[in-house]
Amino acid sequence: MPSLKELAKRKEMLTPGHRLCAGCGAPIAVRLILMAADKPVVAANATGCLEVSTSIFPYTAWDIPWIHNAFENVAATISGVESMYRAKKRKGEITEDIYFVAFGGDGGTYDIGLQSLSGALERGHRFLYVCYNNEAYMNTGIQRSSATPLGAWTTTSPEGEAQPGKLQWRKNLTEIVVAHGIPYVAQSAPWNWRDLTSKAEKAFHTDGPSFINVLASCNRGWRHLPSDTMKIMQLASDCCIWPMYEVENGKYRLTYKPKEKKPVEEWLKAQGRFKHLFTPENRHLIEEIQAYVDKEWELLLKRCEA
Amino acid sequence: MAINLKARVMGLNGNAAVAYAMKQINPDVVAAYPITPQTDCVERFAEYVSEGLVKTEFVTVESEHSAMSACIGAAAAGGRVMTATAANGLALMWEVLYIAASMRLPIVMMVTNRALSGNINIHCDHSDTMGARDSGWIQLFSENAQEAYDNIIQAVKIAEDLNVRLPVMVTQDGFIISHAVERVEVLDDEVVQNFVGPYKPVYPLLDLSHPVTYGPLDLFDYYFEHKRSQIEAIDNSFPVIKKVAEEFEKISGRSYGFLESYKLDDAEYAVIALGSTCGTAKEAVNALREKGKKVGLLKIRCFRPFPKAEIIKALAPLKGVAVLDRSVSFGGFGGPVFTEVRSALYDAPSHPLIINFFYGLGGRDIYPEDIIKALEKIENVVQKGKVEEHIGYLGLRE
Ligand SMILES: Cc1ncc(C[n+]2csc(CCOP(=O)(O)OP(=O)(O)O)c2C)c(N)n1
Ligand code: SF4
Ligand SMILES: [Mg+2]
Numbered sequence: 001m002p003s004l005k006e007l008a009k010r011k012e013m014l015t016p017g018h019r020l021c022a023g024c025g026a027p028i029a030v031r032l033i034l035m036a037a038d039k040p041v042v043a044a045n046a047t048g049c050l051e052v053s054t055s056i057f058p059y060t061a062w063d064i065p066w067i068h069n070a071f072e073n074v075a076a077t078i079s080g081v082e083s084m085y086r087a088k089k090r091k092g093e094i095t096e097d098i099y100f101v102a103f104g105g106d107g108g109t110y111d112i113g114l115q116s117l118s119g120a121l122e123r124g125h126r127f128l129y130v131c132y133n134n135e136a137y138m139n140t141g142i143q144r145s146s147a148t149p150l151g152a153w154t155t156t157s158p159e160g161e162a163q164p165g166k167l168q169w170r171k172n173l174t175e176i177v178v179a180h181g182i183p184y185v186a187q188s189a190p191w192n193w194r195d196l197t198s199k200a201e202k203a204f205h206t207d208g209p210s211f212i213n214v215l216a217s218c219n220r221g222w223r224h225l226p227s228d229t230m231k232i233m234q235l236a237s238d239c240c241i242w243p244m245y246e247v248e249n250g251k252y253r254l255t256y257k258p259k260e261k262k263p264v265e266e267w268l269k270a271q272g273r274f275k276h277l278f279t280p281e282n283r284h285l286i287e288e289i290q291a292y293v294d295k296e297w298e299l300l301l302k303r304c305e306a
Numbered sequence: 307m308a309i310n311l312k313a314r315v316m317g318l319n320g321n322a323a324v325a326y327a328m329k330q331i332n333p334d335v336v337a338a339y340p341i342t343p344q345t346d347c348v349e350r351f352a353e354y355v356s357e358g359l360v361k362t363e364f365v366t367v368e369s370e371h372s373a374m375s376a377c378i379g380a381a382a383a384g385g386r387v388m389t390a391t392a393a394n395g396l397a398l399m400w401e402v403l404y405i406a407a408s409m410r411l412p413i414v415m416m417v418t419n420r421a422l423s424g425n426i427n428i429h430c431d432h433s434d435t436m437g438a439r440d441s442g443w444i445q446l447f448s449e450n451a452q453e454a455y456d457n458i459i460q461a462v463k464i465a466e467d468l469n470v471r472l473p474v475m476v477t478q479d480g481f482i483i484s485h486a487v488e489r490v491e492v493l494d495d496e497v498v499q500n501f502v503g504p505y506k507p508v509y510p511l512l513d514l515s516h517p518v519t520y521g522p523l524d525l526f527d528y529y530f531e532h533k534r535s536q537i538e539a540i541d542n543s544f545p546v547i548k549k550v551a552e553e554f555e556k557i558s559g560r561s562y563g564f565l566e567s568y569k570l571d572d573a574e575y576a577v578i579a580l581g582s583t584c585g586t587a588k589e590a591v592n593a594l595r596e597k598g599k600k601v602g603l604l605k606i607r608c609f610r611p612f613p614k615a616e617i618i619k620a621l622a623p624l625k626g627v628a629v630l631d632r633s634v635s636f637g638g639f640g641g642p643v644f645t646e647v648r649s650a651l652y653d654a655p656s657h658p659l660i661i662n663f664f665y666g667l668g669g670r671d672i673y674p675e676d677i678i679k680a681l682e683k684i685e686n687v688v689q690k691g692k693v694e695e696h697i698g699y700l701g702l703r704e
Contacts, residue, residue: 040514044379055522065511068521069378069405076372080337080379080387083363085512087334087385091361094512116375119368 001198007035011063013043018061020053023226025216025233026132027054028190030103033130033212036200040064041099042085044078046108047071049139049218050132072112075120075129078102082125099204100127106147107137110173121180121209128203129211131173134218142221146171149241150292151285152273154221159276164285169292177211178247184210186246188255191233195244195255202248215242223272232270239267240297245304252303261297264290313558318490320448320483323455324390324416324476325350329360330498331462333414334385334505337365337376341395342428343480344418348390370395374402374413381411382520384510386462386502389413392480393420396434400441406473407442408536409520410508412465413473415443416458419581419632420480421668429669430480432580433633435609436642442536444474444543445610447580449566451488453607454478456560459493460550462502467546471508472539479582481669497557540611547608564613566605567620569595573602575684576621578647579630580606583665583672587630590677601681606643614650621647622654626684630677630700632666640697659687665700676700 013034020027026049034041042065045051051068054061069077078100088094104113109131117129136154137143144154150169153159157166174187184206186199196214203210217233219226236242237256241264244256265286268274277285318326325347328336338348355364365380367373370391381387391399396417406413417435421427435445444464448454454476461474478484493501509518524532544564551562566584569591570576579587584605594601604620604627606613621627629648631641639645644662651657663680666672680700687693 042383042511042514052523055519057522057524057528060519060522062519063517065514065517066519067379067382067511069375070401073371073375073402076337076367076375077379079365079367079372080335080376080381081383081511082379083335083337083365083376084380084383084385084387087361087363088383088512090363096514098512098514115368116372119372122368123366 001194001201004193007197010035013041013062013064014054015061015063017059018054019056020049021220021226023219023229024049025134025190025218025229026050029132029196029214029216032190032193032196033200036197037099037204039097039099041101042081044069044074044081044102046074046104046113047139048105048108050103050105052139071108073116074102074104074108074113075116078127079120079123079125082127102127102129104129104131105138106131106133106135107145110146110171118180121177121182121211124208126208129209131213132216133213134216134221135170136218136221138218138221147173150289151277153276154273164276164282174213181250182209182211183207183249184246186211187213187242188244189215189233189237189242191230191237192244192256199246202246221273224270228270235262235267235270238262239264239293241267241293243297243300245300252306254301254304264293313491313493316490316492317487318451319346319485319487320451320454320478321347321418321485322350323451323490324458324478325354326492327455327458327498328388329354330493330495331386331388331459331502332360332499333362333388335363335365335377335380335387336389337367337373337380338389339367339370339373339391339395341370341392343420343484344390344392344395344416346484347416347418370398371402374399374406377413378402378406378409378411381406381413382409382511384507384512386505387413388415390416390418392418393422393434396438397422400438403438403441403443405521408532410471410539411473412471414458414461414465415473415475416454417475417477418480418484419477427668428480430482431632431667431669435475435477436633438475439610439642442472442540443610444472444540445608446474446476447607447609448476448478448483449582449584449605451478451483451486451490454483455490455492456554456558456562459498459501460554460562463550464543464546466506468506468508469542470539470546472543477581482582491558493557501553501557543611544613562607564608564616565620566607568603568605570602570604570620572600574600574625575627575681575688576602576604576624577628577630577677577680578604578606578643580609580632580643583630583632586672586674587677590674590681593674594678594681599681612646612650617647617650618654621651621658622656624658626688627658627660628680628684629660629662630680631662631664634664634667659684659693661687661693661698662696663698663700670701672701
């Protein structure tokens with residue numbers, strides 16, 4: 001892995017001037033991932049915050065070939081691009097090596113785009129799929145997705161007299177992708193640039209499909225200060241809510257082990273979307289969340305030891 | 307006329323004829339998903355891939371939505387792309403059909419016409435294609451397997467014309483054409499290759515030295531102008547469709563227009579139809595002609611863009627017209643063909659009386675006697691001097 005100094009010298013593919021909110025986790029993740037590419041990149045983007053804020057006609061923040069098709073089909077779209085590339089390469093019409101990357105939000109990946117993703121993974125296209133996961137449909141105004149954690153307030157899981165925010169546990173998409181048996185799967189977060197860029201580099205070098213589920217805070221939806229983005233995301237890893245790990249050809253490896261496993265309460269407390277969990281009626285949910293996170297963490301540790 | 311003497315005759319059903327044309331076109335990418343009655347076409351193409359007879363990347367997607375999405379990605383990447391579908395598959399593509407057209411991607415798709423659910427039905431009507439008529443695709447209808455073959459080859463050239471750059475849908479009636487083996491004259495591979503020529507990429511995504519952004523957020527300040535240019539593009543296809551047909555005639559000896567007039571020159575009454583029904587209608591016209599009736603048929607080959615000027619020219623001199631619609635626009639004033647034809651005639655120097663018949667939904671057979679009934683009805687209406695009921699049905703139990 002090149003040093004940060006060397007990485008910083010690489011061309012910016014997502015350029016300044018885009019209109020994502022200050023402190024948004026998505027462009028930080030995207031820039032770190034693209035920095036890891038040592039060859040040209042062609043990108044596809046699902047509908048969502050990242051897409052709408054970087055491509056407002058007649059401007060574009062993308063200094064690489066980039067295509068947005070619709071919300072649920074970014075994996076199918078990049079499959080088409082990559083297939084054309086293979087056809088042209090076979091005929092000798094293209095000689096360069098190109099990396100293909102698809103960016104989808106959690107809504108575009110966990111929910112409406114899951115079928116398209118699954119199909120593309122099964123077909124074995126050589127591409128990296130990045131789910132920039134802000135745990136809700138942010139672009140349409142913070143609605144719950146299947147990545148939204150239990151108890152979180154969103155505009156379609158508001159907390160009220162009868163309900164304490166979202167009622168369901170989040171889906172474990174990373175494990176669903178692992179079950180596809182693709183060569184490289186990882187979970188990361190941009191608070192740790194080295195973790196994310198080295199995973200991105202591995203993913204780009206993978207001869208087949210690869211997938212990174214990257215936590216990308218949305219301060220608008222999570223309700224924290226824009227300046228706290230990195231801190232909040234690190235808390236997610238330190239509380240073991242967002243473990244950083246990779247699965248390379250089926251082999252699990254924990255890539256970040258918190259020095260001291262922090263209670264989930266610290267992560268919940270830091271965000272307005274969980275505020276209502278701290279009332280006496282809802283406090284039991286914090287314990288349930290802790291138990292859930294502990295169970296998942298233990299399971300992951302076992303997989304990594306195996 | 308310079309007819310291609312090397313033409314070969316094969317016994318092919320409509321699906322096989324299109325698959326054979328696809329083999330000869332040898333596109334860079336085909337992404338497709340099976341659905342009756344199109345499946346046979348995709349299976350045959352898969353065999354060509356498996357036998358190494360084409361150089362195509364064949365993307366066996368997990369749905370039609372992904373089929374069209376992958377076609378969009380592939381076409382934007384900068385190469386020749388084809389697919390095929392029917393009915394629910396086309397309906398599932400609805401969202402992305404519009405995106406393909408608005409990105410001005412010259413994708414060619416065969417649609418084996420089949421009724422839309424519900425209830426689920428696998429047989430022919432035009433509800434699938436008519437549902438896509440406003441999506442920005444050029445739509446060519448075929449009367450038989452030969453026309454499906456010929457249209458697919460022409461479609462590539464129309465779609466890729468630099469003044470057009472739009473996707474083209476070529477339809478054939480499910481089972482009636484897709485599964486009936488007919489005599490089809492096929493061209494030599496080389497002739498087809500020369501006719502379609504090499505693909506000319508326009509703003510390809512894979513051109514790394516000129517990075518382009520496809521599919522941006524396009525709001526009230528530009529979207530309207532972009533739609534206006536799309537209108538221009540499909541209007542531009544009129545002379546191109548004509549030119550391509552003329553060039554095609556030179557290699558095949560078969561001529562194509564936006565419309566086909568059958569015994570219309572001295573006719574007083576006519577039926578209008580699309581697809582395989584035109585063959586049946588010709589029989590009906592012949593039968594009535596034998597009885598001395600001055601009747602004819604107007605077949606619409608090109609439904610999008612709608613050839614308004616040619617329609618007026620062909621129909622204005624008539625006394626009465628019966629429009630046959632194989633799909634319903636629920637709650638509308640008649641079927642899609644009727645609405646469009648009647649609207650075109652508003653500006654005509656003279657107006658034939660015009661009535662509409664729904665027929666053949668869900669694959670219900672249509673017979674020459676049905677069409678004779680339609681022609682007799684319009685004659686009757688004209689004798690009365692006015693239309694009392696605009697809408698009727700053929701072949702329906704009531
Ligand atoms: C088929 C379809 N359904 C719904 C929408 C509306 N929509 C646009 S973006 C979006 C949510 C995006 O959420 P996510 O994928 O998590 O990305 P984020 O905006 O959070 O970054 C929705 C619901 C759409 N564009 N297309
Ligand atoms: S709403 Fe959230 S996800 Fe969207 S740009 Fe703003 S911070 Fe980023
Ligand atoms: Mg989201």
